[in-house]
């Protein structure tokens with residue numbers, strides 16, 4: 001079984017590596033409650049499963065599921081294959097005069113630092129999104145994390161912990177991106193994750209992508225742009241109190 005995608009066929013990865021000194025290999029599993037321990041409190045499970053293709057069980061989804069099954073059933077073998085593929089990818093990059101980077105949690109949240117993966121490849125860059133605030137600032141220097149926001153009430157302690165240490169924070173917006181969110185300037189995070197890794201004191205905004213099912217999702221993982229949800233916000237003609245009671249996402253933002 002081959003674990004890594006080394007062809008940058010994922011749009012975001014292709015965009016991220018374009019014009020840089022890096023080539024990026026990624027790993028896509030089928031998310032579940034073990035691979036993503038925060039998926040219940042962050043209420044991100046349903047939109048994530050829609051975009052990971054579980055519903056259709058086409059070949060991509062089946063391959064993801066097989067990899068997840070291997071992780072659950074034989075972690076030692078999984079890690080051995082992963083290390084072998086990472087070493088081969090690093091060699092390939094060296095031959096091409098490129099630096100190797102890895103995104104191993106494309107749709108999972110495994111603490112690779114606990115399995116010695118970034119430590120085994122100190123010359124490579126690893127980066128991921130996480131919904132586990134406890135992982136932030138605890139990874140080796142070559143493993144960078146961005147915190148992934150959700151407005152779910154049970155998740156707010158994680159959000160507060162991430163804000164406290166000013167971790168790069170990504171927010172998925174529907175209806176365009178606001179200028180500010182949580183009192184911070186919002187930047188366009190769709191261009192390059194390598195740049196997003198170093199975003200301090202700002203919000204990395206990501207546009208909601210995908211078909212009808214995900215566009216109509218009511219998950220608090222997806223934040224409706226408060227500026228288009230209520231145009232008066234941008235013209236400053238309503239009070240803080242109105243705004244705080246106008247919508248769940250803004251109420252969280254106003255905290």
Ligand code: SF4
Nearest residue numbers: 036039044048107108
């Ligand atoms: S959004 Fe992230 S944490 Fe949530 S289910 Fe998907 S991969 Fe897992």
